Amino acid sequence: MQIAIQGEPGSFSHEAALKFFPEATIVPCSYSPEVFRRLVDGDVDAAAIPIENSLAGSVVEHYDLLLTHDVAVERETLLGIHHNLIAVPGAQIERLVRVYSHPIALAQCRRFFAEHPQIEPVPYYDTAGSVKQLMELRDRSCGAIASAQAAAYYGGEVLAPNLEDNAENYTRFFLMRRRNEVAANQQANKVSLAFQVENRPGTLVGALQAFVDQQINLTKIESRPVPGKPWQYIFYTDYQLASPELAEKALQLLDEHCSMVKELGRYSAGQIEG
Known part of the structure; x- marks a missing residue:
C-alpha cells in the first residue's frame, strides 16, 4: 500500500496515513496538487490529506481539489495535534532566535512566542520539513515546531512539548x-457533498430544505467561490447518514435545485480517541 501525503516524512499527515494503514509506504509530495495527480495517475494506491482543523478551520485548497479530481473519500480519522519545540541536540531555548514551522502551527502556538519575545516565528512549507532543514543546517540558534515523530525521525531533540495554545486541537x-x-461501505454514517445552486431566488433555501424534508442532520456547511465566475459559489456540506436510501433521496431532491451536485464520499465518521 503506497499512500501519498503533502509534506515530509514525520509530518502529521504521515502520522495520519499510518493510522489508516500501519504498514503503508509513505510517498511524500511537495504540494497538494501533486498528491492528487499521483493518485489519479495511479502512481500511488491512496492519499491522506488534512481537510479540517478544530481550531484553524477547513483546508479550502483540498476541498477545491476534491471537487476537480475523480477521487472519493473512503475513510476519515481524527488526529490529536501536539506541537513540540524541536532543536539540534544540545541547543537551549534561551539561545534560540528563530523557530520555523508551517504558518498554521505557528498560529496555534502564540502563547509560546508571547512568553519568548526574543524568538522570531518564521513560516515554512511543512512542520516536518522545518525539522529536516534544521537538522541539515545544525544551527543551534534555530528551532522548529512539529510532531514528536518528526523529532524522532530526523534526530532532533524535543526542548518543550505541547506548545499548542488549546489542548483540544484535532x-x-x-x-x-x-x-x-x-x-461501498455498509457501515457508512457520514457523507461529504458539494453542490452549486441555480442563480435564482430561493434556490439555496430549497436545497437546504431537501435535507430538512428527509430529517437529515447537516453537521457542516461552507461556501467557496467558483473560479472564473465572480459571486457564484460552491457549497460543501457534511451530513449524518441514517441509511443509504436517505442519501440517494437527498441527492435526488438536490438535483431539483442545483446546477451541480457531487458526492465526495460516504464513510464512517472518525472518533476522538482517548
Whole structure:
C-alpha cells in the first residue's frame, strides 16, 4: 500500500496515513496538487490529506481539489495535534532566535512566542520539513515546531512539548482513492457533498430544505467561490447518514435545485480517541 501525503516524512499527515494503514509506504509530495495527480495517475494506491482543523478551520485548497479530481473519500480519522519545540541536540531555548514551522502551527502556538519575545516565528512549507532543514543546517540558534515523530525521525531533540495554545486541537484527515476503486461501505454514517445552486431566488433555501424534508442532520456547511465566475459559489456540506436510501433521496431532491451536485464520499465518521 503506497499512500501519498503533502509534506515530509514525520509530518502529521504521515502520522495520519499510518493510522489508516500501519504498514503503508509513505510517498511524500511537495504540494497538494501533486498528491492528487499521483493518485489519479495511479502512481500511488491512496492519499491522506488534512481537510479540517478544530481550531484553524477547513483546508479550502483540498476541498477545491476534491471537487476537480475523480477521487472519493473512503475513510476519515481524527488526529490529536501536539506541537513540540524541536532543536539540534544540545541547543537551549534561551539561545534560540528563530523557530520555523508551517504558518498554521505557528498560529496555534502564540502563547509560546508571547512568553519568548526574543524568538522570531518564521513560516515554512511543512512542520516536518522545518525539522529536516534544521537538522541539515545544525544551527543551534534555530528551532522548529512539529510532531514528536518528526523529532524522532530526523534526530532532533524535543526542548518543550505541547506548545499548542488549546489542548483540544484535532485535525480531520481523509483517506482518498480513485473513485472507481472505492468500495461501498455498509457501515457508512457520514457523507461529504458539494453542490452549486441555480442563480435564482430561493434556490439555496430549497436545497437546504431537501435535507430538512428527509430529517437529515447537516453537521457542516461552507461556501467557496467558483473560479472564473465572480459571486457564484460552491457549497460543501457534511451530513449524518441514517441509511443509504436517505442519501440517494437527498441527492435526488438536490438535483431539483442545483446546477451541480457531487458526492465526495460516504464513510464512517472518525472518533476522538482517548
